[in-house]
Amino acid sequence: MPKFNSLYKQRIKFGYVILAGLTALLCIFTSPVFARDTSNQGFNSPQIAILPQEQEAKNLYTAGRFSEAVTVLQQVLQVYQGNNDTIGQAVVLSNLALNFHQLGQIPKATEAIENAIALIQNTPDSPQSLTVWAQAVDVKGGLQLAQGKAEAALSSWEQAASFYQKLQDSNKVTLVTIKQAQALQTLGLYQRTISTLEKLKTTLQNQPDSLIKAANLRSLGDALLVAGDLKKADENLQASLKIAQQLQSPENVAAAYLSLGNLARAQSKNKEKNNQQALGFYQQAEVMANTSTIKAQAQINRLRLLVKMEKLPEAQALYPQIKSQISNLPVGRPAIYAQVQFAQSLLELRLKSSSPNPETIGQILAVARQQAEQLQDVRAESFVLGNLGHLYEMTQQWAIAQDLTRKALNLSQSIQAQDIAYRWQWQLGRILCQGQKQCDNQEKFPDAINAYTEAFNSLQGIRGDLIASNADVQFSFRESVEPLYRRLVDLLLQSPTSSQSNLQQARNVLEALQVAKLQNFMQQACQDTKLQLDKVIDTKDQKAAVIYSIILDDRLEVIVKFPNNQDLYHSPAVKLSKKEIETTLQQFYNNLKDIGNYEDVQEDGQKVYRWLIQPIQTKLEQGKIKTLIFVLDGFLRKIPMASLYDGKQYLMEKYAVALVLGLQVRDPMPLQRREIKVLAASLTEPPKEVKGFSRLENVKKEIAEIKKTGVDVSTIAEAQFTNKAFNTKLNTSNFDIVHLATHGYFGADRENTFVLTADGKMKLDEFDRLFQRQGQKRTKAIEILFLSACQTAAGNDQAVMGIAGTTVQAGASSAIASLWDLDDQSSVLFAKAFYQNLGKPGVSRAEALRLAQQALFKNPDYDHPSFWAPYVLVGSWL
Structure with a gap:
């Protein structure tokens, strides 16, 4: 791969951030079934002994020696088949499914668990059969979630919970409820996740402290973090940590530290202090962890934060440790996402220093791709291919980048995953323009606009789910959403075949940007009865005009809607850099607040007047416009439009002024x-x-x-x-x-x-x-x-x-x-x-x-x- 071009050092900030369900792993208990023991299930049934080989297989599974465990279990299965022991066969098949899952042999795991369930369904009802059935369905849920089938996993775990309730096994009910919450969070249903875990917390609060209670509190804290309630998240995570420490459980202590690190990193106040605190939590998680999954995740999160803080020597020292650690992760979606996140951090590190080389990053993603294919995890494979395409985009190998990105896009669309599809559509648009700001390749221009338009449409369908509660666990709006809107408007307005259709589409995108900004600010979707702005000024106020603005990197663009005119007016672009525009606006703002400074205020006000009003002054007079409605962008929102100056009068002296955030408003009613x-x-x-x-x-x-x-x-x-x-x-x-x-x-x-x-x-x-x-x-x-x-x-x-x-x-x-x-x-x-x-x-x-x-x-x-x-x-x- 060739070296990175300096142009692309500005583009890594638009790299892809992993969703909460991928970066903040819910640590839930997973263990082999090996439980033909039906004591303490609420039934008066005898304990059933297990074969010595089964205990051996359990020990092998716990040690991570899954292939050896499979060999032993296959021998045990033959014994139970010879004895025609249906329940024994179902237990062994469930455990084989667990081990095949860990080995990434998903077809074999699926076949084993389906055979286990088929066997147990045909046995006479008994506490023994119901116990094994519950455990088999529980295992099936874990397998489904690892394959990206969160809805199916949720259904399986709901069924398992009903079985455990019949068995009066409250501990298993609690554990499977936590797993249900994990599936809900994976689906993006954060409020349902929180509701589920809050109910469970209420059930557990009067019970003695236990690892189950610690797991519930941690899961609830993680969900609250995603939802943006940082105070409650901290309360629950600290409570989880305290219980884990009291019970001397290193793994649960490590998991709590990992979550607390994510929380500290999400805090907006005292950023430097919180980042240092987050690094400390991650290091504590590394020390305490006795499983490779949590240790690797803590290291990856620490690396990502070190790179962000530009502590490059520390980051350079850490990444080789992660590279060796990550190879020990059990094959599964968490391992794949960890590798993708690791590769993303290395990409950013590469742009800020001399290493690692692109080949190293590509090798990490290649392994992740192989694992995703083994798991038949379409969503994970799409993530890997898309990021691999991004790597080739960074190295300007456009043909390969385009091929990988299209494959990632096709996979995401095959499972209707719009939340990742929009990113590959966006990436495809960049690649088609070969990263050029002006998209000089005129033949690719329409294709680039189409790719960006498809990305925008995909994003509109999921906008309510992308409300950024913090930069770590959800998409960072300013980095991962807003640039898409701006680039699409940019392309539409610089198109060589600019038309009313382009202007209308550009205005629609501007409206969506404003609404998305409001949703991002409020961290919730805005549901309301709205009326189209065009309809208002065409029917209710024909003396009003709407002025839309957008500040791009190299210019200011203005679009105007006049009443009873279907055609939009596109003002000549103001050819100034974003920095020049913002400097003028900041100076204007400062002078406006400086009482007694009239001359500078009027001089600055006249500059902005020339940008926004002067090109349409004649049209405003001809239309006898009395009210100006502004849809403002960026630094323009800091400036009260009433203070613009035409050389003789302030805008307020000639027009009434209002601000709106898009093309829709609540149905306006004049006051009597x-x-x-x-x-x-x-x-x-x-x-x-x-x-x-x-x-x-x-x-x-x-x-x-x-x-x-x-x-x-x-x-x-x-x-x-x-x-x-x-x-x-x-x-x-x-x-x-x-x-x-x-x-x-x-x-x-x-x-x-x-x-x-x-x-x-x-x-x-x-x-x-x-x-x-x-x-x-x-x-x-x-x-x-x-x-x-x-x-x-x-x-x-x-x-x-x-x-x-x-x-x-x-x-x-x-x-x-x-x-x-x-x-x-x-x-x-x-x-x-x-x-x-x-x-x-x-x-x-x-x-x-x-x-x-x-x-x-x-x-x-x-x-x-x-x-x-x-x-x-x-x-x-x-």
């Missing part, structure tokens, strides 16, 4: 002033336990001024403004607007997005519960959520996601909030002007916002954009 009902909640003094927030002197005055505007206002204030009391008050009537005059904060993620109440923080996660409709008194959704005294993380472009996420959680049609901390006194004037105008004939929410901004702008004390510009309306604007 006489019907508006407001619930206003206020808090002057932040709770003592929450630091960093000042006293809000003017919130009482703000609420008083709102009352004076003539709208119907109910209040809840100060000590009465608790989460519970707020929820009760909210459900006393159908409020159109909820006005929160209290500190709030929009951080980089949902954990750091909240508003303050008298009893602490009302987090984003709690909004859906607090705002849910109860009883018969509140029968309609909230129209506006007004967040009066909120601030955002300094310059964070996720702020709009926080506002939108809060709106969605509250079930509101739109929200009004600010992009930076506001003057307490100016907010009184703003709120007064907003409510004075809202709902008047011809005054939409967006227009009411504009009039309130103008009220501040016309006041000499507040005419700088830092006072009036940060207010943004997100969602329905009518």
Whole structure:
């Protein structure tokens, strides 16, 4: 293989991340059946002795000497066949299946377990036969899961659980329930996984500590980690570790350390500290582990983290140890995925240092491929082939890369595995363009677009399952999802045969990107009744235009939708690098917040105006457009569009402005002033336990001024403004607007997005519960959520996601909030002007916002954009 081209050093970051079920292995008990002992099963039946050879085979299995165990078991099988001992034959066949499985001889394992079940089904009912039947079905479930047949495995383990329940074997019921949870997690059904394990935890909590309890707590912690509940994950994993230590079980201690390492690595705060802690956990897992599986997984995870932290000498020293260790893994899907993950880490290490060479990485994947073929594990084989194709992509051997990628794609599609198919479709698109940004090969251009389009369509089908709870156990959105959307838009808009069809498709992808970003921020799928944005401006507001933007590596692209016009307008691309665009926007943002700096604000505002508005200025005037709806991308979301400047006027002076996150909005309903009902909640003094927030002197005055505007206002204030009391008050009537005059904060993620109440923080996660409709008194959704005294993380472009996420959680049609901390006194004037105008004939929410901004702008004390510009309306604007 040739050396890596420097161009591709930028592409490894888009490499493939293994799913949680592949990297964070659930450590469950697997042991040979060898259990014709029916004592302690709840039946009065005698113990049945096993042959000495069976005990020998058990010892061989435990030692990992599977071929020798098979030889012994085949001899025992002949004995039972000669004696016509059906139960004995079924037990031996089940154990043969276990050993064949470990050897990777899946057809033989499948034949053995099916024969065992067929034999036992034809024996008279008895506690003995039911015990062996349960164990055989249990073994079958493990075999099915290793083959990637998670649904079948779940069904088998459910059947085994019912048998164990009849036998009153509570320990086996517990173990097989944990296995069911593993199958559910493999299927991506994380909430069902958590529910299953939570119920089991409740059942076990009053029982003495046991390894079964430790395994359940660890499995539950792993599932909570996938679901993004890191606090509860830590609680359960620490509890599992404590029990394992008390019971002096090195393997379970090692498994707990492995999971705790994954958890530490997933923490977003104090990244350096958490990474060091994760390395420590992995090393402890290596020391404690007495099986090759956990030891290798701990080493692989440590290598991956060392490479990420750019501790390259340590990584170089570690990888030869892993290479020797990984060869000792029993053949199975965990071993295959471990090798793929090892190869991925080595690829990244190769890009940051001089070794290992590509041949070494290829050899690892070749072994994994052989094992996947032996197992007849189609999903695992697809993973291996796709990553092998990626290796050849990195070395620019395009023909081989394309062949391997197509094979991986065909395999994934044969089992309808869209979650991996989209990645091979994406990879195929890159390969067809041979990695060139401009895709100079015009003959391959349509094929590349088709490949990317197929990847996008596959991703749309599973988008709800790809909500990134953390970068380790699920796809990292920014690295493994977002670039696909951007590259497809890039190709569509640079296509030599650019057409309305391309523009429409590009806009659809932009919409999907925005919705996916919101889902990623909220870590949950958004289910809601939506109305197409086009339909809104074509039928309900024909004086509105929608402006879509996307920042690409080498340019800014803008698409515009005008009312009653099926054709989209494509503005000339702004030929600036992403860095140049972001530098200008960051400077603009800083100047906007600098009170008294008018000249620089207007200069920066004019630059952005030329990018977004000037190319369509004539069309806006001809269409008599009054409202501009923006779908913004990246750093543009940090900038309040109202502050753009045309050389004479700010945009706010000419147009009402709103933000949406895609092509759909909740069915917008104009508000009628006489019907508006407001619930206003206020808090002057932040709770003592929450630091960093000042006293809000003017919130009482703000609420008083709102009352004076003539709208119907109910209040809840100060000590009465608790989460519970707020929820009760909210459900006393159908409020159109909820006005929160209290500190709030929009951080980089949902954990750091909240508003303050008298009893602490009302987090984003709690909004859906607090705002849910109860009883018969509140029968309609909230129209506006007004967040009066909120601030955002300094310059964070996720702020709009926080506002939108809060709106969605509250079930509101739109929200009004600010992009930076506001003057307490100016907010009184703003709120007064907003409510004075809202709902008047011809005054939409967006227009009411504009009039309130103008009220501040016309006041000499507040005419700088830092006072009036940060207010943004997100969602329905009518």
